[in-house]
Structure formats: C-alpha cells, structure tokens
Amino acid sequence: MPILKKGVGCPYCGSSCDDLEVLVSDDETKVLEVHNACIIGTNLFHHANDPTRPKLPRKRQPDGTMKEIPYEEAIDYMAKTMLAAKKPLVYGFGSTNCEGMSAVARIAEKAGAVLDNCATICHGPSFLAIFDNGYPSCTLGEAKNRADVVVFWGCNPMHAHPRHTSRYSIFPRGYFTQKGAMQRTVLSIDPRETDTAKLADIHLMLDQGHDYELFDAFRTVLRGFDIPEVVAGIKKETIKKSVEIMKNARFCMIFFGMGCTHTDGRNHNIDHAISLTRDLNEHTKCSIMAMRGHYNIAGPGQVWAWQFGFPYCIDLSKGTHAHMNPGETSSVDLAMRDEVDCFVNVGADAGAHFPIQPVQHLKKHPFITIDPNFNMASEISDLHIPVRIAGVDEPGVVYRMDNVPIQFKAVLKGLPGVPSDEELFNLVYERMCELTQTKPIWLAAKEDRRYPESEAVN
C-alpha cells in the first residue's frame, strides 16, 4: 500500500511550504505523487526517483573521464586536499539542512577555509544593508494575517516563489484579512511587466537600475517634500499616489528581491528600502522582508552567525578568529583575484550560477562538488560526492525566508550507502583529525554520533 506523508516541506524556494503531501511506494523508495506543491517542487520530488542518480563518488581521471570510487577514498581525498590548500573555499548551502551546515563549519575551521554561501551572489547586499541599517521585519504569518498593502519591489514571486502569493502575500484569507485579495492593495515596482506586476493594482515600471532614486523619491514625498516631475521613469503623481497608499495602510508589507540586490547600487538600494520602512513606521505599521531564494539559504546565515558571528564570507584561514569582509572574502571576488587554491561546492551549482570567469579561475585548482544530483559543477569537478537530498531522503532543520525554523521530514529512505551531508562532513572531519593527529571536538549534539557507520562507508 502506498504511504501518504503529510506536512512535508518542499526543498526548493524560500517559501519553504510545509503543507505538501507526498505519496510514496510502500517500501519508501519511490515518490509516486506530490500534492499541493508548485511545478518546481513537484519536479524536484519526482527527480529523486531518477535511476541515474549517482550512488558513488566519481573522481576525474587523467584522461578527463570520471570513474566511480568508494566513499572512503573520496573522503580521504577531500580531507587531504582541503588540509593541503592554503586557503580553500567552501561555498553553497542553498540546498542542504542546518545539521550539514554545522558539520561543515567544523571542517572549515580545521582546514582554515573561507566559508561562504549562496547569499554572496544573491541577498549578500541585503546583509550589507542590515549591518548598517537594521531590519524591521516579521514572520510570514504576520504578513498574511495583517497586511492590507503589499509592495513587491524588484521581485517576481509568481516565478521565483510560485506559491508565495497564495500562501502568504496576495490571496490568502488571514485572521485579520478574511477578504483575502479583495482587501489587499498590491504595488509592484519592476522594469518589466512581470506576471507579478500583472496582479498589482499599481505597477511602477521604472527605468531598470534606478531603484535607488525611486526609494529616495518615496521617502522625500513621505516626509512632505517636493520631487521632480519624473523620477526613475515614474511620474510624480504615481509616486505620490503610491506613497499615500502605503502611508494609509493598516499594515504595509514590503517584499524585495534581486531587482534591488543584483543591480547598480546593490546594498545601497536595500539600505534605502529599510530606511523607507522605518520612515513609514512613523505613520503606520510597516515591515520589510527579503525574498530569500532557496528553502534553506537563511540556514547558513543563522548557523554560522551563532557559531562564528557572521552570516557569510567567513574567512577562517587566520586560525585565531573569524574575519568577514564582503568584497574581500566573498567567493566571486576571491576567485577573480586567484586568492583561493581549492574549491568545494556544496548543495549549489557554482558551475551554472557563477558568471563563467570566476569558474575558470576556480578550475585552476582542485574542485570538489558535493550534491545529490549531476549538475554543471559536478561535471567539471575533480571529485563529485553524492549525498542524500535534504527534504526528500534526509530530514533536518530548515530556515524559511522569514527565519522561522521548520523541521523538514524525509519522505524516502535514502539511497543505500549514500550519506547525508552531515554524515559526510563528520567523516571528513574525523579523517582530518587522523591526518593531523588531533582529537575531534564533538559538542553535545554530536557526542553519540548516532548514525549508521557501515551504510555510509563502502
């Protein structure tokens, strides 16, 4: 009899929907049906069934082909390579669980690595703005239950977070918003008429890359001063009308995304957005939220903040203390300046999502990928180590875009012999300790090291 698993979390985007229901085979090895997920989540679960999913690590041979090797050999290679490197870079973590992120921190500290995550190419500018300006925010339930004015600035949830508008931001009937979309006014600021903009009551189709001026104009109008006839391609009346709507909201919620972080000005755009939110709090209740891209990309920011004090771009190579300086210790910049001599890509695809030049720079050195599936990075790696898929065949804690921790379940039994990220990193750590003749440091959480030993290592 197939088994229906309920309350399943979806490991794709920052909406981290945990209302999925997944029908699996009675031996819990195949996904049969996925309910409630968007097309992307559905595809993700079904892809776990792919019979070509790698079950063993593969090492690149001198003739350029990949050859399967046992886990023990892969773990040994990874430990030796990272220890030998002067400054290895460990990057990724969009798609793994917090337990894995915690385990990799131990390895990074031991090897004196730079520890970075996808935020470095995504919401890093948002962190930079938060460092300067704070972050007046809330959980998604607050937005759902209270917001009557919702602003999407430089983000397109209909494409990047497909169920966001139905679960949280435009359509749902919340506790104080029982009329759903009927009692919400939606503003969209985007240089294209995106599918999200089509849902908005007002779409401000600004000149691309001029968000900073438009934020500035909004704040100027809010403070009662005059602005030019046109700012960033938007007419003064439209700006004034939008500000009036936000000012007279009962609860104004601002969501922002890559339109602000990937464009000219980077963190200054977000800084202005946060200041606008704060200014609005003089008139009404207003909160802002970064639309984090992956289901657990908030995870490394949280885990590494409580372990090292910083959310990303963490240089541990000094050995005595952690050092963060985005621009200096960020992955792409380190790659372009040839300042790292080993690259470990975990739960992300730098091969596809970095611009190609940094990838070329990184390929001058040992390049290791740790990922359940084949992807661009794995296909150019010197070593590809498959692990279980967090959220599908590995449970764990996940931080949603609003930093709410959600305890994801596993719906399938893992592929035989394939470890989780956490197990793999703990094994690499132990190997590093053997090689350096030091004692492993385990904290309370890992004292008993309760996971199957024989299954993980061939």
Place this chain on the structure above:
Amino acid sequence: MTSGEIIVKGGFIIDPTRKIDGDVGDVAIKDGKIVDKVSSSAKVIDAKGKVVMAGGVDVHSHVAGPKVNAGRLMRPEDKLRAGACMSAMAQKNGYRMESGFSIPSVFKTGYDYARMGYSFVMEAAMPPLLAPHTHEEIHDTPIIDEAALPVFGNNWFVMEYLKKGEVENTAAYIAWLLKVTKGYGIKVVNPGGTAAWAWGLNCLSLNDQVPYFEITPGEIIKGLMEANEFLGLPHSIHVHQNNLGNPGNYPDTLESLKIAEGVKAKNKFGRETVLHSTHLQFHSYGGEGWKDFCSKSKEVMDYVNKQKNLTFDLGCVTLDETTTMTADGPFEHHLHGLNHLKWTNVDVELETAAGIVPYIYDKDVLPNAIQWATGLELALFAKDMDRAFITTDHPNAGPFTRYPRVIKWLMSKKAREAVLATMKNSDKVINATYIHGIDRELTLYEIAQMTRSGPAQCLGLAKTYGSLAPGNNGDVSVFDLNYKNMPSDPEKIETALLRAAYFIKDGEVVVKDGEVASHGHKKTVWVKVKMPENAQVTRDVSQAFHKGTYTVDISNYPVREYLAPHQSIIDINVEA
C-alpha cells in the same frame, strides 16, 4: 558525568544553603554528584587558600535563540571589539573559535560562563514558533546546562482564555506548549504591549486595553500567575513589566508587583515565591522626563523588602557598548528613536515580537550614569539576599562577562566611588541617586546567595544547583581569593571571579587556571507537565494551524527529540 572521584581539599567553603561561611573544608564528588566522602584514590584538587562555591546559576540571560542571533548577524562590529576577550590559548588547545563581545558566539558563551564557574543559565525568552532555533543554539553551547522560558504574555491563546477568565484552559495550553517547545516556565514580557505592537501600538500601563483582544496587562499577569500555581511549576512567573526604561515608571512597577500580594506559592519544589521581577533596574525610575530622571531604587526596595513572595534580578548597567534585545518590541523602536542606531524587529505570528538596537552606556551621559547607580542600589538596599539575584539582563545592560565587575562594585565602596569620580556629571548623579550615601559592602557569602542558592531556589532547582550539599550536581567553582586575607585592591576580586582556578561540572574538571579543559556534558533542562486531556484547548490549537493562522504545519511545530540531545526533564503531574 564521570564516575571518577574528586576531592576539593582545604578551601574556604561558602555555601549559603548549609549556612557555611568560609569554613575550611573539603567537597567530595562521586559519579557526578556531591557526596559526603570519597575513597583515598580520589583525584585531589588543592583549594588551599581559595574560595570554594557551588556552580553559578544565572536566572536571566539572552544567550540562545532567534533574537540573539539576529543581534549577532546585524552587528559584525561586535566581533571586532572582542579582540581582548578571545583566548588564543583555548584555540591552541583545540577548542572552537570564539567571537563576539556583547553577543558572543555559542562557543564563547559556553566557555566564558564556564571560566566564571557558572553551571546553569536560563535563556530568558524563547518564542514558541521559533523554539527549534533556540534548541539548536543550546545544543551547540558547550559545558553549561541551559533551560529556556517560552514567552506567554502576548500569546493569542493566553489572551483569549484569560479574557474569559478560563484559568484551567490557560494552564492546559501552557502545559502543552512547555512540552512541545521543551520549555521551563512562564515568561511574561511587556504583557499585552507586544501584541499591540503588531499594529504599531503599545500598552504602557496595567490598565491599557490590548487592541482586538481587549484584555489588560494587569489581567494577563494575574491570570498567568494563577495558571502557574495551578500547574505547580518549579519557577514562578518571570515578569518584564510594562513601561520599561521610561522616566517615572516606578509606580507602574509597584502596581505590577502588587498583583502578587496575598498569593501563595503551590508546588512541590520548595519554591515560596510567586513572581520574579526581572531586570528591576530598568523599572525603578523617577522623574517626569530625562531632565529630572532619577533613581527610585529605595522606594521600590521598601516595597520588595516587605513582600516575602517576590524575587527579582538586578539588570545592572555596566557602562559598556552593548546590544539591547528584548521581546518588548515597542520599547526597542522607541530606543532607536532616542539613539538613532540601527534597529531590527521581528514580529512573530500569534505569539510575540523582538527588537534589537545597539546601545552605548556612557558614564558621562547623565541618565546612563543614573542607571548604573540604580542597579547597584537595588542590591545594596535589599534585606533578603536570597531573593535578589545578580544579572545584567545580558546583553541589554551589559555582557555577562561583567558579572565579576558588578560583584566588585557591590563588594567595594571604594570601587563604586572610583567610578563616580570619573563621571563628568558626578554631582548631578549623586543628586539623582542614593549610591554615594550607601556605605554597605556585600560579603562573598551574600554574593553566593545572589548567584547560587537564591536563583536555584526560585527556579525550583535547589536540590540540583546552587548548593554544595550532598545530592546536588557535582558543580564546584574554586576562585583564587583568600577569604581570610581578601585583596585590598577591588580589581583583584574582579579578575579572580572572571577566571576560576577550577570549575568542576558534573564531576568533571572543565576549567583549570581560568582556561577551558574539556567540553563537558551539557544538559537541556525542561519541565514536562502531565495533565488530563483538555479537548477545548486541543481543538483551539488545531484550528489555529488548520485554518492557516499559523503558517507552518502542526506536525512541524513541536521540537523534535534529537534537537535536545541530553535532556534533564522535571516531571509534574497535575490532577484534574
């Protein structure tokens, strides 16, 4: 826990639970517990010429959880200032990297508390929806045992039930929530006011109505107090009153405290108090504005000294650059309006909120200097040192690594006067406070009451922590202070208490000569209440999830077992 035997020999024992004040003696530990005696093969720790106390108990500190981490995340500069506090020695010995001054990383938190000889720390506020986060940080914090207090004072279920006077339903809900979040007791922060803050409003007095819920802060405190005694929890309700931090707030404080008058404690843990008033320093102000801002510590203590069923902790300002963080969301917004430093806010659906703002307590800024004096005065006016506890509301009034400094000030008038002398407005400070006229100097015995026996008692943990009586946990701190020949230089008191000569936890030496020697075996302590099934509450809670008021699935709300790997559970059975 080790089954080895240890004998801490020849030290000056200070143990208020057995009224021992500096007698030279031995403390024997076996199988992780204090015992009467051990065999001759026990490991000997020479404590001759040193003070020996139980492990410290911190009743209120923000060390693990979402707002603590939001503080770490938004303040990279806090790491730069930690240079002087990091221990290269620990790193060399193979311990984890340390970072952060006012909001230390979890590793530094565990190490620094252990270096000061503390065995138990209460995480002061845990938002239930985010409880897995709190527990992740707790299990990553080495050495020290921890518990966490979930917040109830702005919880929708609590407000709805108390509005209707349904104390038993409130109690059933609390019992359920303690179980699913692995929580310890009832924390009440700015009752009603933080719920109002979800709409940008606040409740500054006990009689303000919470928007929509139409209940008052006074009713919330009263109802939660009744529920607490109905359940017989080990700790009393733990209250952060309304109107924190504002000039002239002391009448509101007294009005909140009066709610406890005549209420008797009901529990099987030896707890005799019914309300713990936290960081009382922030709630003891007079004046009508900042110009005539002054200390009202004497007036507050005149009342607290008379009421035998109250406990409080100081919340002393340490005159540092630090980070304020509290579930009093509206207060943080207000503070940001005062100092214009960056402000972070997180409203949590159905439950609470949090705000974080950096703050520089400057000795030359008159209100900060008055705050500094106020915190110390509360202790110096206190008559029963078993009901007054040393804290800095870490990190709000200062980092916990300043506890030895606070102790130095309490024990030495000379040290207090030295600080006063450096203040730009010292004559104005003297006029607005009582401190200059107080000669009292606390003794180490009184300090032990305020940091060991007193807090353990009020938490209902008197049988495990805070005491060197046989049966208690084998947690022993040894300090390089000669009780018969105490240093005349008060600085030496601070240095001795900051780095213990030895700290033994659960019978294992975890600190030696002020340095970490082991990661020990920490425990997560929580309270499991068994109550007959309450169908109404079960239904109400399910509804909140199924209707989608909560945006997570009910099956993902309770904290999973593996997130608290070593649990020390206190069981309570409540009959129907």
Place this chain on the structure above:
Amino acid sequence: MAKIQLNMITQRSIEEGAAMEQGKTNPNYFIACSICEMNPEDMKRAGIMKNTNIRITSECGTVIVKAIEPTQYCPPGLAHIRQGVWANQVVPPRTQSTGTPQYSGFPVTIEPAPEEKLKTALNLVQGAVGLWKGGNS
C-alpha cells in the same frame, strides 16, 4: 547586419526553475534557458526574426541564444536572459566590492546570428574550462 546596444537583466523564471529541477542536462532546461527575451521593436531595429539565433556580447563574454518575444513584457531597451548557464556566459563578474556580480543591468551588444548553433549547457561550461570532449549532450 545591424548591431544594437541593450541593457541586459538575468532573473529567475518558473520555466527555468521547473526545468532545472529535472536536471540541467535535461532538454527542458536547454529550451527554457538558452533564450533571450527582447521587445519586438528592438528585434526589428537589429533585423532579428523571432525564434532565430542571436549573438550577445558583453564586456566579458559572448553567447549564442535564441531570440524570442517576451513571455513577460520587456520595454524597448531592456533584454532578459533567464538566469542559468547561457546568461552566465555574459554576466560581468564585477561586484562593486559587495561580492555580488552584476547579474542585472549591464550593457550588451546584440546582433542576428541565424546561422550560428546553440551550444548545450555542458558544452558551454565544460568548454570554458577545457573539459569538453564533444558530443550531443
């Protein structure tokens, strides 16, 4: 052959996400991401017929993609390649010292290239690092 200058952005799309989760070597990913959306007026200016291949050149690279009419309206002057392997052939790695490359808002030259063939994802990525062995995948 006309060349035009446009402002390029690269963003997520549901087609890209859905295809990516089937694997980046899956034909759906190729179809979803090897395209460039631009306003029909700009296509006309450059003499580009819709659904034919074009060459896009930025300050740091060049790529052949298929020009299509926008699935989400692009105003004249703005072009969009869905984030992924083809887009990242031309995204400038300059980060303005923030760590984040210039994924959106960089100048490109676009010209018709109807005779040029599209390269596969593996061809582009492995090719860039000297690991491409040829073949169809």
